[in-house]
Amino acid sequence: MLLGREAECARLDALLAAGREGTSGALVLRGEAGIGKTSLLDYAADRAFGMHVSRTSGIESEAELAFSGLYDLLQPFASHLSSLPEPQRAALAAALALGPPVGAERFAVCVATLGLVASVAEETPLLMICDDAQWLDPSSASALGFTARRLDGEAAVLLFAASTDADAQFDAPGLPQLPVTRLGPDEARALLESEAGEEIDEATAERILAGADGNPLALTALSALFGTGGANGAPELELLPAVRRTALRTMRELPPNARRALLVAAASVSGDRATIADALGELGLDAESLTTAEGAGLLAQKGDQLVFRHPVVRAAVYESAPAEERSAVHRALAAVTAGTKRDGRGAWHLAAATDAPHDESVALSLEEAARNARARGGRAEAASAFERAAELTADPDDRARRFREAADDSRLLGQIEHALALLDRANGSSLSPAERARVAHLRGAIEMWNRSPDAAYVLLREEAESIAPSDEAKAARMLTDAAWACFMGGEIARGLATAEEAEALGEQTGGVTSTLAKAALGIGRLLSGDAANALPLFVGYADLLEADAPVRHPYQLIRPAGQVAIWLEEYDLARTATSAMVEAARAQIALGALPYALSTLSDLDFRTGNWVSASASAAEAVRIAEEGGQTSTLAFSLACLARVEAGQGREFECREHAGRALLFASSGVRAVGVFASSALALLELGLGRNEPAIAELDEVVRVSAQRGLREPSVIQSTPDLIEAYVRSGRREAAAEVLAAFEELAEKTQRTWALGAAARCRGLLVDNDEFEPQFELALGWHLRTPTPFERARTELCLGERRRRARRRSDARQPLRSALDTFEHLGAAPWAERARTELAATGETAHRRDPYAAEQLTPQELQVALIVGEGATNKEAGAALFLSPKTIETHLGRVYRKLGVRSRTDLARLLAAEGALTSPAPESVSPA
Ligand SMILES: Nc1ncnc2c1ncn2[C@@H]1O[C@H](COP(=O)(O)OP(=O)(O)OP(=O)(O)O)[C@@H](O)[C@H]1O
Ligand SMILES: [Mg+2]
Structure with missing residues (x-):
């Protein structure tokens, strides 16, 4: 009976109930040693009516065995492997040693784990329990963390328990946590009484309660210590040493053979009963020796495994044995595990058995x-x-x-x-x-x-x-x-x-x-x-x-071809190359390459005026780069995201993302730092804060030139600086920068640069000279699909006409600019166009928020992919989510947007210009 855990149990009950109903969840129980984490996991396992339950537990050991935790959890469902797409099936089968090694991408196993869990849960709700997660083998930990972060609509519950006292840690970013805390005084006393009965006098009880301070394991261990006469002298009041002492005392009372058998179990790491029995045979011991050890309560049989009552007990057994005895035991274990195919442990046992500083044959086995x-x-x-x-x-x-x-x-x-x-x-x-x-x-x-x-x-x-x-x-x-x-x-x-x-x-x-x-x-x-x-x-x-x-x-998928084509303004080529890179990275589950590919796509979509997609791709890139700890690509992705947000005037998000990009860039990829600064400057300029824009851009433009960057397409900031100068009345500075920029535009013949240069010239010249400049600019803009550039030229033109008192002439370009800015979602720019229009005497109403603006980044990504015609299964494969979770997201999207079907969704997104490819035939309005 668990004392004082009503809230924790309720939380677990709720998770299980939701899981049965088809809403997945994950939870990490965290707390000090002995606080009651395992007990709570046991509680959940007992209450998982109608669910499949599978369970594993991390083991402290340097002899790490890849995927052993995952094996425990998934092996019971091996028959579902065949439901996975082939590359995933092969990768997971290899990981679990149920198939030949295939050398797959690291994340293939992660994605396959998610797929398998989803497939199992499709039939029966599933509870997976992972105890002592801080000692989980790292490969399993990463596959399970990946899966847990993506579970949503699959009827699966994933529980972890991790100790905060161990040297190792279980990092689980993005997963909900439940701290398990000490028991209150009443529960502690109740537990002590149930453990110790009446043997204990009040004074001793007070001491135990004070020493244990609400830790259940300390209470049980201390009362056991007193119960066996430990009260003579000063008892250990510290928890783990107390457990250790009890264990050592019990051990000393065992016959030598049983002690040796215990050592075999402790050294085996896996606790696999058959392996242990074989090793005992190798050492000339009989099975009886182990039974005696079990009888003493230091370890117990669980399934095929012998599990120590507590990891500290295992450590105590192992550490208290003399070195030469440990070597002998490891040699025996090496001999019996050498041939097993799942196990690299034979080599580790050899390594543990050797006392020479160098041993080439052991090194060779470890290398193998x-x-x-x-x-x-x-x-x-x-x-x-x-x-x-x-x-x-x-x-x-x-x-x-x-x-x-x-x-x-x-x-x-x-x-x-x-x-x-x-x-x-x-x-x-x-x-x-x-x-x-x-x-x-x-x-x-x-x-x-x-x-x-x-x-x-x-x-x-x-x-x-x-x-x-x-x-x-x-x-x-x-x-x-x-x-x-x-x-x-x-x-x-x-x-x-x-x-x-x-x-x-x-x-x-x-x-x-x-x-x-x-x-x-x-x-x-x-x-x-x-x-x-x-x-x-x-x-x-x-x-x-x-x-x-x-x-x-x-990294072979990280190909600069798309980026080069963008700089050269070969946008179709850029799209082909970049989409191919994204698709290849998705298909091969190359999560190392995907963020770069998606960021390039975001760059392309930003320039060519599909900001919805630009922000969705950049947000996904950030998520994946963050998860994979790829800092330099993360910086690039953050800068791409910040730039779209700058254009959209989402100040808070833009500052946060640009700020993080700058932080990474300051010590590393400085090229990205320039990019992030230019995003911040675009934000300021759009919001009409010219001085801060100038402060950012002065530096960007100066430093880039100094370092030899002479390709204007890379950082498109110089026209922003010129515009900011003009708007703040610093015409000379503007003229100087413009002269250099015009020269660069001429030399490279970049269309956007020629257009932007003409726009800037149009801002600087006298009233009777600006028309031809803007005409020239608009001519350049016609040649490439860069609507934001064009709309900015129209805005400038409209402004100049209005100030030249040509109010009605001003309206047409302003209307066109407003239309484009609204389509892009460039809110501050649209606001400026609207204000200008108002000054000409025309009122333009604010449009309703677009679909994309109402969705979370992940919902948006799902909506876009489905809107382009993907099935749930295809969308799931592309976004590394289960089809069920796609369905769940889609349900939320439908509710938010008030649509009822994929067709409606596609039509809505297409109407708002959010899709990169035209919506499928059937859905385009007649
Ligand atoms: N709420 C509780 N009420 C009664 N007994 C409890 C409670 N919590 C834990 N215990 C008992 O305390 C002991 C330690 O609990 P448990 O093994 O669950 O702790 P743990 O947090 O998993 O420890 P470790 O970090 O060492 O794995 C067990 O004997 C358990 O039965
Ligand atoms: Mg535990």
Whole structure:
């Protein structure tokens, strides 16, 4: 009977009831050791009438076994594997060792887990319980966290319990938490009385109650201690040591064989009964020995497993055994687990059994275990096995290689500090130049993507120089990456120079090395304003991408082609390339590549005037990049999101997102910082706050020029600065900046820049000269689908005509501008157009809020995909949600928008111009 847990039980009951009704939920119980988390999980399991219940528990151990938690939870439902799409089925089967390794994307297992849970819950509501989640193997933890965050309409409940006292932690961002707190005095006394009966006098009871301070495990442990005569002398009043002492005392009373059997169970980690029995046999012990240990209550049988009464008991058993005895036990366990295919534990047992500082044969087995884990998608476990293997390796190069492999796995998991620490350990004075260069190259890549592109540049350049005499190709590749690091840091001139060196070196080796160097040089030239000499350099690269299917690493999907096409104003090409990149990333569940692809799409949609989609894509990019801990892409996504919000005048959101982007950028991708600042400036300009806009943009424009950025399409801010100058009366400053911008526009012949330059000129010239300037600008705008640019020109034109007292002439461009701004959702700009119109004597009414404005980002994303004609299943696959959850979101969307069907929804979105592709035939109004 649980005392004093009415509220907690009610919460669990409600979760279960909702789950049965088809509304999923997840909950993380958190609290100190012994507070009653497991008891609450037991309560939920007892009350899960009519539900499937599956259960697992994390185990504290360095011998991490990838997906063992997931295996416990999902193995009972293995028959549902066949309901998953093939790549997911294969990935999950491999993870659970129910199928061959397939080397799938890390997130394929996550998505498959969600799919399997949804499929099981479709038949019977499902309760999954995960105790001691802080010790869950990291691969399972990430798959379950991913799933829990996405559950919504599937009739599944996922419960976790995590101790706040352990060294390990269960991070569960985005999941609801329930803190489990200490019992009140009345409940504590009631518990003590039920535990200790009448044996205890009041004075002792007071001491126990004071010592335990409302912790149930402390109460039971302390009363047991007193009950067995522990009252003599000062009893341990601290919880875990008390539990440990009771355990050790019980153990000392056991015969030696039973103690040894206990050690086998403790060392086995898995607690698998059959394995333990085999190992006992190996050691010449009989099964009887274990039965005695069980009789003493230190451990109990649960299913096929022997589980210690408490993790502290297991630790006590293990730690109190002499070292040579532990080695013998591990050797026996290694012998019996060597052949089992799910298990890399044989290698770990060997590692635990060895007392030599270096042991190549054990290192080899660990390396094999690591590769196995990796092939099954268990990156975290691969990293630990490689790390342990490296520690046991004597040869410096092999040792460095193994640390490097561990670092590579760690960085893919977003554990950047750990990855760098591993690389520190890889470095040694006796490395061969080739291995030293490999270590440096990986460090450079990590620095560049996750920390400081500047530091990456310095390191890569230095190391490229030292490897160049012996390996030109390696030097060329490192210099190529050094050039990319410059571009990410916004240092265009330096990047160009570096790419030139890389290209020259690459020329001598040819092949892919040369192609990659040429592509970097192409980007360098393009950013430096020399597009004509840049384009030919991309030819080989394009072929390489074509030839490169299937993709093996997510970063291979990160292709700048879409971005380049955007800068060149080849918008159709950009859409084809970017959509292909998004679709490939979705299909391959390459969540590492998706945020970049979606951000590029957002950039494209912003420029071409589909702001609804631009904000939905950027918001999704932010969500995924955040979840995957990809800071540099996250910064880019945040800046893209902030820019749409700037245009829409959503000040609060814009500031928050731009602020976060700036924070990431300040220490790393400074190129993104410039982008975020320009978004803030657009916000200020739209809201008519010219001085803050100037303050932001002065810096942006000056710094970009200083660093050698000469391609006006990259950061489209200069016209904003000019406009802000004009509006604040600083005409000279405006003229100066405009002259330079006109020159750049002429030189590059970018249509939008020519148009914007003419608009700015139109703002500056005298009353009798502005008409031809605006006419020129509008002519340029006709050539590309960039409605925001065009509407801004119309607004400026209308303003000038009105101030020149040509009120009726002013109305037409103002009406057109207002129409476009409203369509875009550019609220502050629409407001300005409306005010101007009013000044001409015409009243324009405010429109009703658009559909998109009433939805959450996720509902919007669902609405857009369904609006474009996707089924629930297709939408679920694209957004990594279950079809049921899509249905749930869609229900909310229908209610908010007052529509009844997908057809109505599509029609509504199409009418508001929110769809990128035209709505399907059947729904377009006649
Ligand atoms: N509310 C309660 N009423 C009565 N007994 C309780 C209550 N909560 C826990 N207990 C008892 O206290 C002991 C410890 O509880 P439990 O194992 O659930 O704690 P825990 O939080 O899971 O601890 P750990 O962090 O060590 O896993 C158990 O013997 C349990 O039966
Ligand atoms: Mg517990």
